[in-house]
Amino acid sequence: MLTRLRSFFPYLEHQSSDRPDNFLPVYEPLMAGNEEKYVMDAVRSGWISYLGDYCHRLERDFAQFCQVNHALPTCNGTVSLHLALHALHVGPGDEVIIPALTFVATANAVTYTGAAPIIVDVDPITWNISPEAIEKAITPRTKAIIPVHLYGHPAEMDEINDIARRHNLYVVEDAAQSHGARYKDRRTGSLGHIASFSMMANKIVTTGEGGMVTTNDAELIHRCRRLRDHAMDVNKRYWHEEVGFNYRMTNLQAAIGVAQLEQVTNFIQRKRDIAALYDLHLRHVPGLRTPVELEHCVNVYWMYALVLEDEFVLTRDELINLLRERGIDSRPFFHSLDTLPPYAEATPCQTATKLGLQGINLPSSPKLSDEQVLYICDTIRGLIR
Ligand SMILES: *Cc1c(COP(=O)(O)O)cnc(C)c1O
Helix, strand or coil, X not given: CHHHHHHHCHHHHHHCCCCCCCCECCCCCCCCXXXXXXXXXXXXXXXXXXXXXXXHHHHHHHHHHHCCCEEEEECCHHHHHHHHHHHCCCCCCCEEEEECCCCCHHHHHHHHHCCEEEEECECCCCCCECHHHHHHHCCCCEEEECCECHHHCCCCHHHHXXXXXXXXXXXXXXXXXXXXXEECCEECCCCCCEEEEECECCCCCCCEXXXXXXXXXXXXXXHHHHHHECCECCCCCCCECCXXXXXXXXXXXXXXXXXXXXXXXXXXXHHHHHHHHHHHHHXXXXXXXXXXXXXXXXXXXCCEEEEECCCCCCCHHHHHHHHHHCCEXXXXXXXXXXXXXXXXXXXXXXXXXXXXXXXXXXXXXXXXXXXXXXHHHHHHHHHCC
């Protein structure tokens, strides 16, 4: 079966269980804490749906981690974005400005509401949404901006919030890739009106599949909580004033999340150490551009990212293939959204398109040892000699 699947989906090749022992995947969750203990505890308690102590603990611990008043678990980072937008009454006739360089979920969540995603170009240095491009894209229909903190580096939030204030727009952070990142001493997830996180297995804090909504706005989180449960009236069972969703997270998933948050400081430190090691050994390689960390930001390097300049001796895809032959997994950057069929009507985004073709993510799991990172750096340097 797998063989047949592989001929259709070559990318499955290295996700199978029969890969060599020394294969370095692009990401693997680290579950070295209380994950197993808490999951078994949840199973034995009988509370395996969305009611349960671990759900409450995760709400509390995640809000504290993000330095916000409220956090709400959901079943994934795509629906948490949709929930946040729907709670803000974003819908048909509205426009939502998003960056061209992001995972497609950012655009799809807008599409689900009936609003139009307005795709704008990114900054060539941080690869995040360009404030000037936002300003140019604003129309009377614009309702919200979704900055994405790409690969763990915060977007330029002061400028974005300033634009939003002047034009009376909502700011919805897509913090799926940036758990723990800081912008001027504040954590992502606390920097706009509302934020969305993903807790998928390859994100910085995981529940397997899962998402979180965070905000300081009590009324907004109340609305999200109600909409998450089919908009059921809190005082009148099975009474629904509007159409809601089932976007709940289970107590089993929350059990993993609570255990993960106990280790989050170590995860972030390890990811920063791995990035520093990559930087040290790859920074001076001709034609390679290593990721930035602006002075007022803390990058959590969700995925360590390189951009191959035009003068680099290999193409990005040649590099990916040569690394794979040597047991090293990697990923291309996201395709610029304006190049994807569902969003092809967007205005072309030159910077994002170029980055999408020339960017590569290297293995970034907190499980990587220093020796493995050095092996990856040596391999890359050996390839271009
Ligand atoms: C992962 C991701 C999402 C979606 O999260 P899921 O939990 O996979 O639904 C949304 N936005 C960005 C930027 C992501 O990286």
